[in-house]
Amino acid sequence: MVVTNVQQQMQQSFQTHVDENLLLDCMRCGFCLPSCPTYLHMEQDEAQSPRGRIALMKAVRDGIVPFDASVEQSFDLCLGCRACEPACPAGVQYGALIEQTREAVQEVKQSTFVEKTTRKIVFNHLFVKQKNMEHAVSLVHLYQKTGLQKAVRKIGFLNLFPKHLKTMEASLPPVAKKVQPLKKVKAASMKVAFFTGCLMDTLYKETNEKTVSLLQMLGVDVVIPDNQSCCGALHGHSGELKRGKQNLIRNVELFDSDDYTYIVNNAGGCGAFLKEYEKHLHSDERYREKAVRFSEKTIDISSLLVKAGLLDYLATLPQQENKTLVTYQDSCHLRNVNKVFNEPRMILQALPNVHFKELSNANTCCGSAGIYNLLQPASAGNILTTKMATIKALQPTVIVTANPGCLLQIQSGIHKEKLEASMQAAHIVDFIYKSIENYSKISKIY
Known part of the structure; x- marks a missing residue:
């Protein structure tokens, strides 16, 4: 085997970034295999399984296997859903390993000019400064509001784009409407x-406003610190954590206060990354303690609503005769990293207008996985097709989820299957708000 300079650099990068102790935790037992979407969807190819990828990481690190296109594809095709972690009896930290691996690859990989430019725009500008994100999303709203969207669809301009992008365009949320605050029901x-x-806070700003309204209804005083940064999850999942650490540092500084009990979020993917700030900043003595406090205070909106007494409030509401059939699709990171899966279901089951039914594969990835559906459309499409088959078998009126990427992906599936007339997807906050909006107008403090 001829070892090139690039191969040596890649091996050294793996030795620098990929923790060998974490690699050695894997016992190759195979308990992760039934939980891995790519392994199941790719003819049970070991290279597309968690233990197979860990074996490849170790082999590249040790110089046994040269890093080539097939090895890179194995890592790229990983969704990062981390469903393997709850299934692992040895407690392998697969999420950390795949992030370290992608960072090692990016440090040495010879990227094209287009890829370098794209990464620079996305990770140095778009997901660093919130104002840049606001400007980008304002163009989407302008596209909808001016009637340009209707015109573009009518003339068939979108047919020039890949099919998956055309489907995603059809799933974009409409321009946000003004939210009416709910009446307070608790002191x-x-x-x-x-x-x-x-x-x-841009594409789903209406959902954020409803989040605040629900909490205030339950007597929670909500503070919104200014100048927040993107959580850094996309940086971490794409091998760009070095660039993203400025986001983490800004956030731990901004939220470091004893004035509030929790730091609440309403996006499963973000919440999982926020919860692991303490890991990502552990080696930085300046921010280590602040990161620990930040992670300890981080909580998902469903968990906080339960703590704040939402279930007690819902128990006071009269049940409706005609109930809507509703199911719930887990956010992978919310379930597998933050271990939040009971609270959303408890809330949905308690709503007076809901007949809740469990989705048979609710705990498996929908194929969104951050921007995976953009980078790996074929694999994401196959995974979504499997998800939609079980959804169609259940025939719910509403599929509720708790992450913006999942929401867009399920909406894409509904559009792809031409089910818009009978089915819709909704963020859990939007669905709760809509379900109790009329009750809130007449509610008394209890």
Whole structure:
């Protein structure tokens, strides 16, 4: 085997970035295999499984296997859903390993000019400064508001784009409407800070406003610190954590206060990364303690709503006769990293207008996985097709989820299957708000 200079650099990069102790935790037992979407969808190819990828990481690190296109594809095709972690009896930290691996690859990989430029725009500008994200999303709203969207669709301009992009365009949320605050039903009980997120505070700004309204209804005092940064999840998942650390540092500094009990978020993917700030900043003595406090205070909106007494409030509402059939699609990171899966279901089951039914594969990835559906459309499409088959078998009126990427992906699936007339996807906050909006107008403090 001829070892090139690039191969040596790649091996050295793996030795620098990929923790050998974490690699050695894997016992190759195979308990992860049934939980891995890519392994199941790719003819049970070991190279597309968690233990197979870990074996490749170790082999590249040790110089046994040269890093080539097939090895890179194995890492690229990983969704990063981390469903393998709860299934692993040895507690292998696969999420950390795939992030370290992608960072090692990016440090040495000879990228094209287009890829370098794209990464620079995305990771140095778009997901660093919230104003840049706001400007980008304002163009989407302008596209919808001016009637340009209708014109573009009518003349068939979108047919020039790949099919998956055309489907995603059809799934874009409409321009945000003004949210009416809900009437308070509980006296003040706690104070929290709200992590607004980048996509959630632009593309889904209405959902953020409803989040605040629901919490205030339950007597929660909500503080929204200014100048927040993107959580850094896309940086971390794309091998760009070095660039993204400035986001993490800005956020831990901004939210470092004893004034509030929790730091709440309403996006499963963001919440998981926020919860692991303590890991990502552990080696930085300046921010280590602040990162620990930040991670300890981080909480998902469903968990906080339960703590704030939403279930008690819902128990006071009269049940409706005609109930909507609703199911729930887990956000992978919310379930597998933050271990939040009961609270959303408890809330949905308690809503007075809901007949809840469990989706048979609710705990498996929908194929969104951050920007995976853009980078790996074929694999993401196959995974979504499997997801939509079980959704169609259940025939719910509403599929509720708790992450913007999942929401867009499920909406894409509904559009692709031409089910818009009978089915819709909704963020859990939007669905709760809509379900109790009329009750809130007549509610009394209890």
